[in-house]
Amino acid sequence: MFDNLSERLERSFKILKGEGKITEINVAETLKDVRKALLDADVNYKVAKTFTDTVKEKAMGQNVLTAVKPSQLMVKIVHDELTQLMGGETVDVNLKGAPAVILMSGLQGSGKTTFSGKLAKMLKSKRGKNPMLVACDVYRPAAIEQLRVLGEQIGVPVYSEIDSKDPVKIAQNAIKEAKSKGHDLVIVDTAGRLAIDELMMNEIAAIKDAINPEEILFVVDSMTGQDAVNTAKEFNDRLDFNGVVLTKLDGDTRGGAALSIRSVVNKPIKFVGTGEKMEAIDQFHPSRMADRILGMGDIVSLVERAQEQYDEEEAKRLQKRISKNQFDFNDFLSQIAQIKKMGNLKDLASMIPGVGKAIKDIDIDDNAFKSIEAIIYSMTPQERSNPEVINGSRRARIAKGSGTNIQEVNRLMKQFDQTRKMMKMVTSSKMGKMMPKMKR
Missing domain, CATH: 3.40.50.300 (P-loop containing nucleotide triphosphate hydrolases)
Structure with missing residues (x-):
């Protein structure tokens, strides 16, 4: 989403990097590049010109604080103006009426x-x-x-x-x-x-x-x-x-x-x-x-999407199982299902600040979990509930049944084990913090 525009705008702001202060010359150079980036993104010419004129007027009227670099100030001004350009406030749908x-x-x-x-x-x-x-x-x-x-x-x-x-x-x-x-x-x-x-x-x-x-x-x-x-x-x-x-x-x-x-x-x-x-x-x-x-990024939207899929009763049940070291592959599958419900994986990852740029040229398929699910579905009910029983011969059978190889099964087993240990540590530390409060 907007990858090319984001990249072009970032390049435009680099013109101001290393500059000690904002001047009419370096602002004009930066905004010339910004306007070109907007036009290349198919923004209406009049809109792009008005936008850059407003940004220039605001930038030239600013006294740059010593703690704020000119490039940072320009990003802030452009951010505020982009927000206004797209409407400023969030407008809800009108649901009054019967119906x-x-x-x-x-x-x-x-x-x-x-x-x-x-x-x-x-x-x-x-x-x-x-x-x-x-x-x-x-x-x-x-x-x-x-x-x-x-x-x-x-x-x-x-x-x-x-x-x-x-x-x-x-x-x-x-x-x-x-x-x-x-x-x-x-x-x-x-x-x-x-x-x-x-x-x-x-x-x-x-x-x-x-x-x-x-x-x-x-x-x-x-x-x-x-x-x-x-x-x-x-x-x-x-x-x-x-x-x-x-x-x-x-x-x-x-x-x-x-x-x-x-x-x-x-x-x-x-x-x-x-x-x-x-x-x-x-x-x-x-x-x-x-x-x-x-x-x-967009952490707020990411958190909102996660909350939409959040089931309080399921979370309590899961926390209990983790604290007793009972987290198994059935629980692992249900967590994957919740992540998949949140939407396109690349879109979700790009909501994390800094990640969008890093994964721009990486293709994250929505089927990223496919091989993991195939491996888990190839396990018997006993193996899913008790991962400890999965020995070498079972791993070979699971690899064959899932259409993967023994290395992929071993990798998943290792990741699962690390996830379980980490979740146990986090849960134990939370419980430890709660105990003194409960004693009081």
Whole structure:
């Protein structure tokens, strides 16, 4: 995500490294490079120029403290301005209404249907909502089936009318159905349309007028760059949408849409799609995104993702087993499953400050755990529960059954043993600290 832009900006700041103070000459040189980096990332020219002009004005007005190097100060100013450029504050989705109605809009192929499912799952699990999905794409035969499959996957009902070709009527009937069945959220998936297609634009405007949604989201493929911004303007002129959703932000995107769209349409980015999995959706936080663009990581989002998968009862059970030295391969498997639920592994690693740059050219496959899981699944129930019984002949059998080799099995056994010892030490030290408090 934004790898090329991050690298270019880092190079730009190096111009100021070793400089004793900020001057008009070295600032101009740095910002010329920053502006080029933004333009190469497909940021709107006017937006890039305004941005660098504002940064220059702020940089020249600063008295650099002796403790702060000019390059550090410039990074701070650019970070603050990037945050403002992307909206400044996090803007939540409007869920008022009985039911709250969210209308999805966007181009063909932007990922509206998949995102509708992701949003329903997120609002169901995180906000306790009882959503219903509505299939209003009457033109693409596979669209209704796609939404139905997604609905089954996430446990959310899908309203559709196979014989109807009137999306306005379908949307109205769906809201009546939602009210009668106690759903407090309705997400209406519509057909992809081109901004130049007057008939289709009139149709989505008619759906909006008929159902009066609390929220209209414009879904855009972030990989389309500057074209996405121009299309957003066309849609906003017709629909006056409430917010933007950027999909496919995990791809090789140059980032221009994320950095330009807020300035051009004056509407906040509310969500981003970061992968194909149904969990791969994040609320958009401008400050955190600025952190990531400048290579500072995003620890807050990483912790939030971990907390979403955190099960308090499971954690207590696990702690008890670790303290008794009973942590086994079944527990190890459940920990792997929790990590996998958190999302794309490379994306997770890049949230740790400094790691994103280090792993930029390393391909971290989502199947990174595949061989480990294969080895564990090739063990007998007794071997998983009692790793101590796994001797040389058992290891050879496990290697053969998992399609790996004896070295990989030995490596996993060694890593598992080290993990168990480390977890025991951490748990014991925590217990030791708690004991004096308990005695009091």
